[in-house]
Amino acid sequence: MKFVCWVILMVGCLSIIPESPAQEREFVIVNQDDSEHRYFESLRQRRLFALAELLCQRALNDPAIRPPFELLYRIELARTFRDHAQTVPLNDSKSLWEQAFQAVNIDKLYADRYQAEVALLEASRVEQLFWVLQLNPANTELRQQFEKLSASAIQQLQKALTASKALSGAETIAPEVTTDEIQLALGRCYLRIADWNSSNASIRTRYLSLSKSSLKEVHRSILSQEYYLDAQLLLLTGYRLGRQSEEFNKTAAAILSGSTSSILEQRVAEERVRYLIDQAQYSEAATLINELAKKQNPLSTRLRGLRLKALAELSVQVRLKGDEELANKLVEEVRLRTSQLAAEGQAFEAQLASRYLSDAVAVQTFGPELAALVNQARTAVRDGDFTTARQTYEAAILSAQNSGRWEQLIQLAREVAEVYFRGQHYSEAATQLNSIWMSSPNFPGMDQIHLLWITSLEKVYSAQPTLEKLNAYANALADHLQRYSQRETALDVRWRLAELTFARRQFADAIVEYRQIPSTHSRYFDAQNRIFQCYDYLLKTQEAENRELLSDVVSLANRFLTSVEWQRVETASQVEAILQACQFLLNFETGLHQSLPETFRELQALFTDLKNSDARFQVEPELLAKWNRSLTINRGILLVQLGRSQEAFQLFEGADSLTNTQQEAMFLLEQLAEIESADSQTEQILGSISLRVIARLKLMTTSLTPQQANTLKRYEAEAYYKIGRLSKAIPIYQELVQDLPVNDPLVARLTALLVECNNQECLEALYTLWKKKAATTRQGELNWHRARYELANACLRTGRIEEAKKIVSVTTLLYPDAGSAELKQRYAELSRLLKNAK
Incomplete structure (x- = not known):
């Protein structure tokens, strides 16, 4: 009775205590030498992000900006995007985070400072994700993203920590990054x-x-x-x-x-409240906040949110004590204050409070008796005590069955199944789930329990396979399709039946099952992949009967590829199915393969995108390398018009048989030149094949046009480069670039090769190349400025220091803008190098 009276008194007090959403900045320390930084910090505090971004971008667009100022404005721009990202919904923050990282993800002067800022940005993003996860702890995608980003942030912070001694005390006008700041960010990541x-x-x-x-x-x-x-x-x-x-x-x-800071007191109070809540001392937590609110106004938004959590949990305790009226008052109090938070723009705390309220309302769902058992079981799960959780859930299930509470029983079945599966108690799960289902098989939602029972039978078989267990699983699948053919669960069961049929090597029957998986289902692409595998087995084992089957699979593969919506390719199973379909067409289709070229282009674009950290979905580097190799092989097979994929490498190595005509040879060389691989062994194979094709082409009597001859020389030079024969590649490039303009890619290619070669002969050739280009290019043009810069660089590499200095000084004197901002900066950097050269 005392408890109930106390709660009534407390609710009354809460209703009359005023609140405000105002927030104060905590622990502001002002450095008198960082007025520029403080100005941008003040803009961000007032959420004037657009103005801060505009000022930074305007400064960075100045071609005359000096590196120290560029560092300052890039960091301020990144921090502006960072703070802006933390004020918008997670989905809307992605582009802002991208721009934040883009602003400082550069490799130039102050590289260590830029990398330190990248590390701090990653830590800030981890912090944002941690709090967003509080709204939806069961979100697997968010959880995986948090785990991945936190690991990356820790790695970056550790690197920054190693370099922090060099950064500390460095003379710069940009905000300094200290060891303390990095350690703090690192400690926070570990803590989250x-x-x-x-x-x-x-x-x-x-x-x-x-x-x-x-x-x-x-x-x-x-x-x-x-x-x-x-x-x-x-x-x-x-x-x-x-x-x-x-x-x-x-x-x-x-x-x-010794502190008189109300903000500091509230920060400590937040942790005290959380401590009490962790100990299930909800009334004490609410009292602490209530007393603090009497002394300090306003309360922090986080304390207000914690108070709602305490009240929501307290409503559960009151309801379990039998006072429905008081519990409802507490729930309404939470609902009212949650609305106030939302109206004030405190979206995060409002959503979090709504989650607390949802947990409390669970009592209404299960009723006081079941709710007590359910909460006890859920607590045991959170604590990792699965034995207690299982036993408590079983007690709740028995109570629900005895009272005929079928809706609650279905929810309990889902929760207990997860506990059974975690503990690998599959037989017990099967028995319990079957008992629940049998209690009322026709009640709405029981099809889901039947599916859970099927899952448990599958796990029973997988744990210890026997024919009897396999038949029990198969019979359950068939029974589900018969009972619940119109329910959503039927498609999941259809997939499982198809997989079982495939595992039994009944491929023709499996195809029938897989084809019933609609394109809207999450398993659709997995089903298509399996269909192609089934056809592959059938074609290999029924060659005498495969004419009609061959036509079927070719038609199916073409329809599948032409129906692909590339912007919606977002899973590995989709890519695997597409590659499998391509392989089928290359293996068995005759003719021009009309659907393959576009498919290969789309795949190449997709694989290029997947190399980026912000790609539409993430794959392991090994898998991506495998896909690239498959694409390379498929392209080769497509272009030489051969049909057996398993012979691809042998066909490449025996390239003579693929180049019977000049057209075939040039076509294959073009495709080989386009193929890029990070695998050096594959590069060497491609280069050797190209040289073999070129040798055969030179023996052909058909003459080449001048354009074709130049193209062939380029292919030959590139092939020599791929196999590491620079001494063969360089003379061919020298011949090719004689009459080409400075900005032609081949000129850049030759320059790079000569620099890579790096012996005296190559460097002298580099000097000769650019001396000629500078002399034959019209003075004052952009290409002339480029040629003069490259000539000065070549002089530096060959020891012609005075000549280099003269070129730089004369060019910059006559043309201060140097043709472009980029060249101006490069001339400036070269000038600095020359000052230190001997």
């Missing part, structure tokens, strides 16, 4: 990983230890007071997560010792 894995004791302990080690390295000083206080607050969080009450209290007292 520990927090996210709080149910896994070993992972939590490991990362808490790493976090503590980093945060302890953040030292107190006048210039890093903000970092030190943040580190202490993060240590406080770590002690909470580690359930170290003595260290928690000691650190909290130390932080507040």
Whole structure:
């Protein structure tokens, strides 16, 4: 009774305490020498992102900008995009993060400082993802993204930490990055990983230890007071997560010792509240916030959100004590204050409070008795105690069955199945799920329980295969399709039946099943891939009967490729199915393969995009390399009009048989020249094949046009380069570039080869090349400026220092703009090199 009265009193108090969404900046330390930085920081604080971006971009567009100022404005621009990204929904923040990284992801003067900023940006993005995950902890994609980004951020921060000593105290007008700042970011990343894995004791302990080690390295000083206080607050969080009450209290007292900051007091209060909530002391948590609100107004947004969590959890406790009316008042209080947060623009805390409310409303879903068991089971799952969780769920299921609460029973079945599967108790899961399903097989939603039962039978068989278990699984699949043919679950079962039929090597029957998977289903591309595999087996084993089958598979593969929506290719299974279809057409279709060239171009574009960190989906480098090799082989097979893919490499190595005519030879050489591979062995194979084709082509009596002859020379030079014969490649390029303009790619190619060769003969050839180009290009043109720059560079490489200095000084004196901003900068860099040259 005292408890109920206290809650009523507390709710009344909460209703009359005013709140405000105002936020103050915490621990602002002003450095008198960084007025430019402070100006941009103030713009960001006021969310004047567009103005800050405009000012930075305007400064960076100045061709005369000096490197120290470029560093300053690039960092301020990146931080503006960063702060802007943290104020918008996650989906909208992607482009802002891309621009932030783009602003500082450059390799030039101050490279270490730029890389340090990249590391700090990654840490900021991890922090954003951590908090977004609080809204949807079950989101697998977000969780994987968080894990990937946190690992990357830690790696980058560790590199930055190694280089931080050189950065510390460096003379620059850009905001300085210190060891303390990096250690703080590193400690925070470790802490977020520990927090996210709080149910896994070993992972939590490991990362808490790493976090503590980093945060302890953040030292107190006048210039890093903000970092030190943040580190202490993060240590406080770590002690909470580690359930170290003595260290928690000691650190909290130390932080507040001698401080009069209300913000600091509220930050510490946030951790105290979380500590109480972790201990299920919801009324104490609400009381603490309530007392603080009487002294300090306004409360921080985060404290207001934590108060709603405490009230939501408290409503559950009150309801379990039998006071429905009071529980409903608390729920309404949470609902009202959540609406207030949303109206004030505090979207994150409002959404988080809605999640707390949803958990509380679960009591209404299951009822007080079931809710108590469900909450107990869920807590056991969070703590990793699956035995207790399983036993508690079983008790809840028995209660629901006895009272005929079928809707609640279905939800319980889903949750208990996950617990059984985690613990690999597959037989027990099958028994329990079958019992639940049998209690009311026709009730809406029971088809999903039947599917869960089928999943458990599949796992029972996989764990210890026997014919009896396999037949039980097959019979369950057939039974589901008969009972629930019109339900959504039927397609999942259809896929499983097709997979079982495929595993039994009944390929013709499997094709029938796979073809019933519609294009809208998530397994559609997997099904197409399997269909091609089935046909492959059938064609290999039924050669005498394959005429009609061959026509079927060719028609199917062409229809499949022409129906691909390339902008919606977002999974590995889609790519595998497309490559499989291409392979089929190359193997079995005769004629021009009309659907393949466009398909190959789309695949090449896709694979190029997949090399980027912001690609539409991520694949392992090994898999991407495999796809590239498959594409290379398929292209070769397509262009030489051969039909057996397994003979691809042999056909390339025996290239003589592929070049019976000049047209075939030139066509194959063109395709080989377009193929790029990171595999040096593959490059050598391609170069050898090209040289073999060229040798055969030279023996043909048909004459080549001048254009074809030049093209053939280019192919020959490129082939020699691929096999590492620079001494053969360079003379051919020298002949090709004689009459070409300075900006022709072949001229750049020859320059690169001569620099790569790097012996005295090659460097003298480089000097001769550019002396001629400079002399034969009209003075004042952009190409002339380029030629003069390359000639000066060649002089430097060959030891003609005075000549180089003269070229640079005369050119820059006559043409201060040097033809372009880029060339002007390159001339300036060359000039600096020449000053130090001997």
